[in-house]
Amino acid sequence: MDNxxxxxxxxxxxxLRWRMRKTGNKVALREKDFGCWNSYTWNDYYEHVRKVALGLLAIGFAREDKIAIISDNIPETFFVAIGAQSVGGISSAIYQTSLPEEIGDILQYLEVALVFCNDQEQVDKVAEVRHKIPGVKRVIYEDPRGMRGYRDDDWFMEIAELYRLGEDAHRKDPALFDILVDRGNGSDVCHLCLTSGTTGLPKGSMLTHKNYINMGLQLTEVDPLDESDEYVSFLPFAWIGEQMNSFGVAMATGIAINFPESVETSMDDLKEIGPHFMFGAPRIYETIRSQIWLKIDESYRINRMVYGYFMKVGEQAAGYRMSGQSMPLSLRLLAWLGRQIIFRPLVNQIGLLRLRRAYTGGAALGPELFTFYQALGVNLKQIYGQTEIVGIAYMHRDGDVRPDTVGKPLPGTECRISGDGEILSRSASVTQGYYKLPEKTAELLEGGWLHSGDAGYIDEQGHLVVIDRISDVMYNRDGEMFSPMFLENRLKFSPYIKEAVIFGDKMDYVSALINIDPIVVGKWAEDRGISFSTYMDLSFKPEVADLVKREIEKINGAAEKTHFKIHRFANLYKLLDMDDGELTKTGKIRRKFVREKYNDLYLALYDESIAEKKVEATFQYQDGQTATVETTIHFYTMGGG
Structure with missing residues (x-):
């Protein structure tokens, strides 16, 4: 049997124990705190997990008990999760942005016994719904600041006390931890990963140790990583995209995980880390692209001209690299020159100079954005999967990157397209099902295949092409099919458009609600002397409407078929937000919810006699309070109408 x-x-x-014995003195985790980077070796990692595990045992945490984690990405997140798994328990994670009522519902559904929070903000949320969660026996916290009001209540416990209990238990019985770890089996459920919850309360996907480790091993068989490589952990731990790298890839390869000081500083800390590989949702790459465009826009005219020229050269060179074809010598020299004088300094400024591979997943990324990054020399590749298969089942290979596909199956993964066009998968990383939801599990795993809910097909090169969610695929009045996601991605490639929602199912034409990018459009407006006060004010400027109209005209001009063209649009008065229920925790549009919430705008989009409409705009603030103002939405018809 090989390694x-x-x-x-x-x-x-x-x-983790195997990794500790193999490379115990190598850095495993690195955290930035108060401006300083603190390191944990694999020995340190193992010792902290042991302290947590034995401490949990001391306070009554038993095999198959559940612990929920509501925390920023910090080393303690992993100490607690793996510590619980070491005694046969099951970890789970809840998004830090979740509101108290949502947290209470999830804790009840998962039958959680313990909760770990990193700070007072999250502890306060759990305390607010204490009456709803009688099964929760203890809340453990990492940061003691602001916890004075909880210190006389045994329901709350600082992690330092948990460490102390674990150390005492280890002194009394040094062999106990190894005995507990040895009892574990790869087929045991170790984590309940919450789905994105596009249709209500998230479902807990039961994932095993083998699910995670198999994914990590298969991914690195395609794209090998060195033990000296660095990874930056800034995605929410509740998302499978972070877990697959933290549990699967990092353990399988021995790479170091770096934790930025905060979510807000992650892009700045990225420059100090200089990762060798990274994974991010499309919004991350869209944000970075906007930053690049702003840097170029703020530079001298000659610099913009040189950038524009070498971007065209880079796009040509990217076509050869992505297809694995030999590049003509003249193009190779020009591409090298552009990289040295333009792209290398630019990429270095955003911290991606050492990056060998970048991955994106969780939602589709437009082909134009792929080509943009490849032109810069950033090896961005698409992965595709879902929570129920540990995030990755398909990915691009170097030299075989096709922007309109999501690549080929990982080794050991089988793919099949059902009779109605649904993507089906099978591998050792497929979940055992949904926690306490046998009927949903039966639907998910019907016939021994994982049902994705996505429509797609396999092309002649063996690449998987994802069309859209089966439930989201639309047909116009004449029965012609189109993908709203495809059109939304085309729109979002514009630097001026941050988000878009496409409509048109069983209608005469396609329409859209547009979110402008406040940073890029704000800079555009300032450069032209257009004053504005708020996002709403900026969105409703006639000049901004003309700007968006020109961007849509470009997309319509490239559309092969009439029913792919956008006929009517309106700029929305607010950014779509997950706290308002318009986006999932991973940034996907909750299309049905948006359609119902903005039904009056939807109806106006399909009445060409309406040029403007008074509406009540409701805003929800982070503290839960709401404000309502009356405003006028303007509707625009393409083609001069």
């Missing part, structure tokens, strides 16, 4: 086969049989705690 890979051996690792595939282990649990995550067993793999």
């Amino acid at each position: 890979k086969e051996q690792l595939a049989q282990l649990t995550i705690p067993q793999l």
